[in-house]
Amino acid sequence: MAWEILLLIIIPIILLVVIIWAIFDVVKSDMTTQMKAVWIILLLMFSLITLIVWLFVRNKV
Numbered sequence: 001m002a003w004e005i006l007l008l009i010i011i012p013i014i015l016l017v018v019i020i021w022a023i024f025d026v027v028k029s030d031m032t033t034q035m036k037a038v039w040i041i042l043l044l045m046f047s048l049i050t051l052i053v054w055l056f057v058r059n060k061v
Contacts, residue, residue: 012054019047 026039 008058009032015047015050015054019043 022043023040026036026043029036033038
């Protein structure tokens with residue numbers, strides 16, 4: 001039961017915080033605007049894939 005709470009609540013919150021932190025880190029870096037856009041798109045794609053995997057795993061538990 002405890003691992004289900006960990007899987008359903010804590011892990012998505014941690015992933016969301018990490019993605020937001022990474023986007024802010026990219027925005028305030030010294031990269032060009034084009035590279036910032038590429039990195040932000042990659043981070044958003046990673047978060048979308050992670051969300052899809054998380055939803056799939058959650059439904060199988």
